[in-house]
Amino acid sequence: MTHSFAADHAIPQTGSSPKPSSEPSVEHSAAGTALGAFGMVAVVGVFALLLHTLAQHSPRTGPGYAGWPQDAVDTPLGAVRWFLGDMTEPLFYKSDLAALGLLAGAAVAWWVGRRGAKWAGSLGYGTGLWPWVLVSASMSLILSNLVFGWMLDDGWQPTFVPFVCVAPALVLMYGAGWRTCITGAVLGAATTTPLALLFIVTVSEPLGLPPVVGGVLAMSVGSVISFLAARRMPWLVLREPRPATQPELPPSSFNRNLAGDAAWAARRVLKDFTETHFFANELAAACLILAVAAAFVLNPALPSYGTGLLPHILFAQALTSAIGVTLWRGWYRDGGWAATYASVVSVAPAAVLAYGGSWTGMVGGAVVGAVLAPPLARAISARLPAGFHPVIGNTAAMAVSTAIALPVIGLLL
Numbered sequence: 001m002t003h004s005f006a007a008d009h010a011i012p013q014t015g016s017s018p019k020p021s022s023e024p025s026v027e028h029s030a031a032g033t034a035l036g037a038f039g040m041v042a043v044v045g046v047f048a049l050l051l052h053t054l055a056q057h058s059p060r061t062g063p064g065y066a067g068w069p070q071d072a073v074d075t076p077l078g079a080v081r082w083f084l085g086d087m088t089e090p091l092f093y094k095s096d097l098a099a100l101g102l103l104a105g106a107a108v109a110w111w112v113g114r115r116g117a118k119w120a121g122s123l124g125y126g127t128g129l130w131p132w133v134l135v136s137a138s139m140s141l142i143l144s145n146l147v148f149g150w151m152l153d154d155g156w157q158p159t160f161v162p163f164v165c166v167a168p169a170l171v172l173m174y175g176a177g178w179r180t181c182i183t184g185a186v187l188g189a190a191t192t193t194p195l196a197l198l199f200i201v202t203v204s205e206p207l208g209l210p211p212v213v214g215g216v217l218a219m220s221v222g223s224v225i226s227f228l229a230a231r232r233m234p235w236l237v238l239r240e241p242r243p244a245t246q247p248e249l250p251p252s253s254f255n256r257n258l259a260g261d262a263a264w265a266a267r268r269v270l271k272d273f274t275e276t277h278f279f280a281n282e283l284a285a286a287c288l289i290l291a292v293a294a295a296f297v298l299n300p301a302l303p304s305y306g307t308g309l310l311p312h313i314l315f316a317q318a319l320t321s322a323i324g325v326t327l328w329r330g331w332y333r334d335g336g337w338a339a340t341y342a343s344v345v346s347v348a349p350a351a352v353l354a355y356g357g358s359w360t361g362m363v364g365g366a367v368v369g370a371v372l373a374p375p376l377a378r379a380i381s382a383r384l385p386a387g388f389h390p391v392i393g394n395t396a397a398m399a400v401s402t403a404i405a406l407p408v409i410g411l412l413l
Contacts, residue, residue, distance in 0.1 A: 027333040030326065032261025037322035039262065040269040044289075044318035048311035051293055055300040055308065064301030065094065069152040082152070083145050086160035090276045092212075092313055092349035093292045095303045101291020102274065105284035106130070112283075120283045121267065125172070132176045133168040133278050139185035140167040144193045151197075156305075158196040158215050162188035165219040166226045168278040169389035174230070175239045183236060187229060191222035210350045213402050220395040227388045238387055265325055268332070268340070272321040275341035289314065304353075312357035313349045316366045320348040323370035331378065339377035339394045343369025346398035347405045360412050368405040373397050 063071075068085075071078030084096035087103075109120040110130055124130035140162035151157045166188030167181075174180045199214035199221075207213075230236050273285035296303045296310045304310045324340030331338035343366070351365025374397075381393030 028261040028264060028329050029257065030329070032258040033265040033329045034322075034326045035258065036262030036265030036267075037269050037325045040266040041315075041318045041322045045315050047289075047293070048315045051296055051311045051314075054297045055311075058297055058300050060301065061298045062302065064299055065303075065306030066301070069155050069157070073150060073152050079145065079149065082149070082159070083141060086141055086145070086163060087277075088288065088292065089160040090164045090345050091273065091288075091317070092305075092345075092353070093288075093303050093310070094305055095292050095295045097295040097298075098288055098292035098303065101294075102277070102279075102284055102288040103134075104291075105287025106134070106274075106279050106281060108287075109281045109283045121271070121281050123279060123281045123284070125280060127172060129171055129176055130279070132171045132181055136167040136171050136181040136184045137163045137188075137278070139181065140188035143185060143189035147189065148193050148197070158200065158211065158218070159193060161192045161196045161215055161219055161222075164276050164278070165192055165223050165391050165395060169223060169391045170226065170230060170236075172278065173227075173238060173387065173389050174236045179235045183230070183233065184226075187226040188222070191225050192218050195222050207403070209403055209406065210354060212346055212350050213399050216346055216395045216398040216402070220392050220399065223389065223392045223395065227392070231387060265322075265329075268325050269318060269321045272325075272341035272344050273317065276345045307353060307357075309352055309357045312352045312362055316348040316352050316362040317344045319363065320344055320366035320370045323367060324374050327370060328374050331374075339374045339381075339390075339397065340370070342373035342377050342394055342398050343401065346402045347373060350402050351406060351409055354406055355409065355413065358413070360409060364409040364412060365405060368408060369401055372401040372404060376400055 068078065068082065072082035073079070081096040084099040085094045087099035088095055106123060109123045112120040113123055124133055141160070144159045144162045148157060148159055152159075162185075167184035170184030170187065171180055174184075195218035196215045199218050200211045201214075203209070203217060204211050204214035267282045270282035270285040271280045273288060274281055277284075292303055292310065300306075300308050300310070304313055320343040321340055324338070324343060325332075328338040328340060347369030348362075348365045351361045351369075355361030355365075376397035377390070377394040379393075380396050381390035384390065384392060
């Protein structure tokens with residue numbers, strides 16, 4: 001649930017206006033963007049249908065989701081599996097195997113990128129901070145599980161929330177180093193998990209909303225508290241933004257331009273699957289999807305809380321990303337950014353679970369989420385003071401969008 005460091009400076013946070021550029025404005029065409037984005041939806045859709053079919057013949061190997069929270073309290077292996085599952089819970093997957101796929105894909109992308117190859121895409125927005133992002137987020141997740149894991153005796157708890165907000169955002173804002181890494185880890189675990197426990201009971205449940213609303217609201221409020229605290233810590237110094245690079249000029253041929261826009265959009269949809277982890281990498285996303293698919297085929301009773309709705313969630317996530325990327329493509333102009341991932345980790349999967357994988361839930365959640373979440377995130381983030389990461393606005397937008405979208409979709413049923 002993030003936002004690129006470079007894009008932090010693309011959203012004006014002061015009253016100054018950007019200097020005019022002599023370079024031509026580069027914007028992806030509607031036709032090319034739609035072709036690539038919805039082409040990726042078609043690929044994911046066919047893949048989801050294949051998963052649904054294979055699940056009918058699953059060997060049901062390995063444990064299911066039922067009893068996993070209690071097992072995490074009782075056995076070290078269960079606790080390690082829960083910790084890994086927390087890494088993919090923001091996507092509603094909750095799968096330890098999926099987490100291993102995510103980490104493997106990101107590691108390969110990092111290794112390839114360090115050797116100058118570009119086919120695997122950028123990682124961590126090209127900041128070079130991905131290892132620190134991962135370490136800080138993982139430390140925060142460990143602390144969350146150590147301090148609050150005993151509560152799993154009562155069933156599911158939101159131990160996952162620190163992994164995708166305060167710790168990685170603090171690293172991107174304040175740079176590498178163990179002081180930043182540890183500070184972000186402690187602040188994240190100390191604020192977001194207890195707030196999630198509180199908001200789920202006091203906000204989500206009384207309003208009849210899914211737990212994700214309380215979870216992402218906790219991420220937003222916890223991030224505000226953490227960045228307020230960070231401003232008063234003398235060992236933390238904000239990173240200086242790097243000079244903006246010149247945008248690549250569009251190809252002169254229409255066909256080349258269309259193909260280039262389509263390729264960009266297809267990769268952008270994949271990136272949205274790991275944007276919440278602050279990875280924003282298509283190879284990591286592909287490995288994540290393949291790994292959670294393998295977990296589902298082995299035992300459909302494990303991923304996505306054992307609901308059997310993983311194929312539906314995957315399709316809805318790809319669809320909401322594609323709609324958002326196509327609809328808000330202008331915000332990606334000249335290396336800009338848009339929170340098109342916001343619905344991928346909130347409205348779309350929440351609607352699938354809330355309405356049992358119905359077409360109304362899948363398509364309705366995807367459409368409403370893509371329309372509401374990115375502009376809300378942009379509007380809130382643009383009004384944040386300097387030194388506050390836009391993850392605050394992005395997660396706030398997720399909470400508001402989900403709270404609005406699910407009742408609206410319910411009226412259509």
